[in-house]
Amino acid sequence: MRENDFLSWLSGTVPAHPAVPVGIGDDMAVVRLGAGEALLKIDQCMDRVHVDLRKHTPRDIGVKAVNRCLSDCAAMACRPVSLMISLALPRDGDETLAREVFAGCQAAAAVFNCPIVGGDTGIWDQRLVVTVAALGEMPKGRPPVCRSGARPGDALIVSGELGGSLLWRQGHHMTFVPRIELAQALASKVALHAMMDLSDGLAMDLPRLCAASKVGAMVAGPQLPISPAAERLAARDHLPAGLHALMDGEDYELLFAVAESDLPTLFPAPGAEPFGVRLTRIGTVSEEQNLVLLDANDQQHPWPQGGYEHQ
Amino acid sequence: MRENDFLSWLSGTVPAHPAVPVGIGDDMAVVRLGAGEALLKIDQCMDRVHVDLRKHTPRDIGVKAVNRCLSDCAAMACRPVSLMISLALPRDGDETLAREVFAGCQAAAAVFNCPIVGGDTGIWDQRLVVTVAALGEMPKGRPPVCRSGARPGDALIVSGELGGSLLWRQGHHMTFVPRIELAQALASKVALHAMMDLSDGLAMDLPRLCAASKVGAMVAGPQLPISPAAERLAARDHLPAGLHALMDGEDYELLFAVAESDLPTLFPAPGAEPFGVRLTRIGTVSEEQNLVLLDANDQQHPWPQGGYEHQ
Numbered sequence: 001m002r003e004n005d006f007l008s009w010l011s012g013t014v015p016a017h018p019a020v021p022v023g024i025g026d027d028m029a030v031v032r033l034g035a036g037e038a039l040l041k042i043d044q045c046m047d048r049v050h051v052d053l054r055k056h057t058p059r060d061i062g063v064k065a066v067n068r069c070l071s072d073c074a075a076m077a078c079r080p081v082s083l084m085i086s087l088a089l090p091r092d093g094d095e096t097l098a099r100e101v102f103a104g105c106q107a108a109a110a111v112f113n114c115p116i117v118g119g120d121t122g123i124w125d126q127r128l129v130v131t132v133a134a135l136g137e138m139p140k141g142r143p144p145v146c147r148s149g150a151r152p153g154d155a156l157i158v159s160g161e162l163g164g165s166l167l168w169r170q171g172h173h174m175t176f177v178p179r180i181e182l183a184q185a186l187a188s189k190v191a192l193h194a195m196m197d198l199s200d201g202l203a204m205d206l207p208r209l210c211a212a213s214k215v216g217a218m219v220a221g222p223q224l225p226i227s228p229a230a231e232r233l234a235a236r237d238h239l240p241a242g243l244h245a246l247m248d249g250e251d252y253e254l255l256f257a258v259a260e261s262d263l264p265t266l267f268p269a270p271g272a273e274p275f276g277v278r279l280t281r282i283g284t285v286s287e288e289q290n291l292v293l294l295d296a297n298d299q300q301h302p303w304p305q306g307g308y309e310h311q
Numbered sequence: 312m313r314e315n316d317f318l319s320w321l322s323g324t325v326p327a328h329p330a331v332p333v334g335i336g337d338d339m340a341v342v343r344l345g346a347g348e349a350l351l352k353i354d355q356c357m358d359r360v361h362v363d364l365r366k367h368t369p370r371d372i373g374v375k376a377v378n379r380c381l382s383d384c385a386a387m388a389c390r391p392v393s394l395m396i397s398l399a400l401p402r403d404g405d406e407t408l409a410r411e412v413f414a415g416c417q418a419a420a421a422v423f424n425c426p427i428v429g430g431d432t433g434i435w436d437q438r439l440v441v442t443v444a445a446l447g448e449m450p451k452g453r454p455p456v457c458r459s460g461a462r463p464g465d466a467l468i469v470s471g472e473l474g475g476s477l478l479w480r481q482g483h484h485m486t487f488v489p490r491i492e493l494a495q496a497l498a499s500k501v502a503l504h505a506m507m508d509l510s511d512g513l514a515m516d517l518p519r520l521c522a523a524s525k526v527g528a529m530v531a532g533p534q535l536p537i538s539p540a541a542e543r544l545a546a547r548d549h550l551p552a553g554l555h556a557l558m559d560g561e562d563y564e565l566l567f568a569v570a571e572s573d574l575p576t577l578f579p580a581p582g583a584e585p586f587g588v589r590l591t592r593i594g595t596v597s598e599e600q601n602l603v604l605l606d607a608n609d610q611q612h613p614w615p616q617g618g619y620e621h622q
Binding site for chain 2: 021022025026027028029030031032033034035036037038039040041042043044046048049050072073075076078081082084085086088117118119120122123124126127129131133134135136144146147148195196197212
């Protein structure tokens with residue numbers, strides 16, 4: 001397929017959107033924003049680094065590429081406004097590869113009514129790269145939720161369950177839905193001091209939030225919400241499931257800090273899920289810039305450095 | 312170099328910018344806009360497709376990747392507000408590859424005081440991809456200049472000179488400066504009905520502008536401004552230099568349509584260059600949706616289909 005063929009197909013297949021006066025086909029797209037602030041992110045999915053065409057369908061790869069980027073929108077509690085997709089396509093891919101990847105991108109974007117407004121394609125004798133750029137905006141009157149606002153005494157909360165995401169062909173890392181709705185709901189009910197999405201594992205990501213906020217944290221190891229996938233993995237490799245919950249990457253769950261006074265809104269009664277998603281308090285923000293893992297007896301253990309990183 | 316090392320280096324090396332309250336290092340960047348419309352573009356530079364690491368320095372590749380994207384900002388007559396850069400890096404590249412590519416990106420962006428607000432890197436055993444996403448906005452009160460507004464009777468103008476861009480290691484395609492300033496100056500003085508930048512050659516690009524505007528064009532072949540590079544090329548390959556001006560790609564000059572009544576502003580006197588750049592009227596927009604090449608005797612010739620396309 002030649003570039004022009006693909007771009008023609010693309011501009012034909014992307015539906016009109018009221019917020020996009022100029023879509024694919026001109027030199028740039030034009031997107032209407034409600035406010036004077038734009039939130040921006042770029043993120044790439046590389047074959048055999050983040051995904052694997054030998055195991056994953058092109059469509060699933062498109063879905064994941066978009067959802068990885070939308071997970072960052074969730075992390076800021078912003079609303080995705082538009083996406084752009086750039087494809088580096090292997091020459092030996094059949095004609096449908098680009099269309100299938102793009103169909104996956106479009107399906108994932110449509111979940112959040114987010115238009116795709118730009119595309120670029122190039123064909124080469126190397127492997128697939130899917131690059132996604134997201135534009136977002138905050139609902140009126142709400143500031144973006146950065147990593148830098150956590151305060152000593154804040155409770156640290158995670159959504160969902162952690163660990164084992166990467167270990168199966170159709171694991172959580174391919175099938176997750178970005179926590180956009182949850183982030184919006186949380187931001188409307190409590191004051192989110194700081195938030196991020198967990199992409200490299202709690203062990204690596206929590207230090208980033210703490211560094212940005214110039215704080216430390218005490219995390220209660222036995223409180224970590226462990227995913228069934230981490231349990232199955234632990235049964236196989238005989239490492240503790242809780243270690244997988246700490247160290248494995250690509251959970252795409254939210255990690256956030258709120259004041260103690262907001263806890264009754266998040267946890268009104270034992271077992272209640274007022275936001276429709278399991279939330280777990282895993283620890284507390286501390287003033288000392290140091291991370292500590294607590295065991296069941298409140299004994300302190302050093303923070304496990306590292307976690308998952310694409311090299 | 313690991314991803315985190317690079318991103319740390321990046322966030323340290325990118326200077327603060329008053330329009331960027333949240334820069335590299337959070338889940339998304341936050342960029343202030345003056346108005347409620349964002350202009351967006353994504354564009355990739357692939358090794359041995361658009362550039363060649365065997366011939367071009369990493370820094371020059373970074374410059375070109377950014378300038379290609381900024382040329383689209385010029386084409387809409389918009390002001391670039393921010394850029395994001397994504398790098399797929401060959402594992403056998405030495406540690407400085409990413410830094411040199413990025414230094415080139417930053418140098419090119421700095422020419423227009425355009426902050427780089429986002430980055431992603433991944434390392435693999437394949438070749439280099441540099442993907443650039445641009446956010447732009449229009450000066451207050453000015454609409455974006457699309458491809459779709461050309462009207463029958465409009466004059467067709469090109470900036471600079473055409474042809475031969477690609478044929479030398481340090482040809483125009485590596486060294487051009489995007490026509491941002493020219494586009495701003497033009498938009499402030501005349502009514503630009505339609506505009507685009509010439510990336511695939513006039514023979515392929517003019518039909519795109521005409522198709523978007525639902526018009527045709529008559530182009531005077533002998534009027535085409537031929538670059539010295541096209542002349543040198545013609546001396547070597549014995550094809551007419553004018554054919555190179557029509558067919559060669561990567562001119563990154565502006566092609567635009569204005570009413571006849573605006574011509575005195577563009578051409579106040581023979582040889583005058585009121586915008587500091589050579590402008591040439593190459594033809595006229597016609598109602599009939601058909602492209603025609605006129606010779607020195609006003610005889611009509613069929614439009615040379617094709618031109619340059621990255622396959």
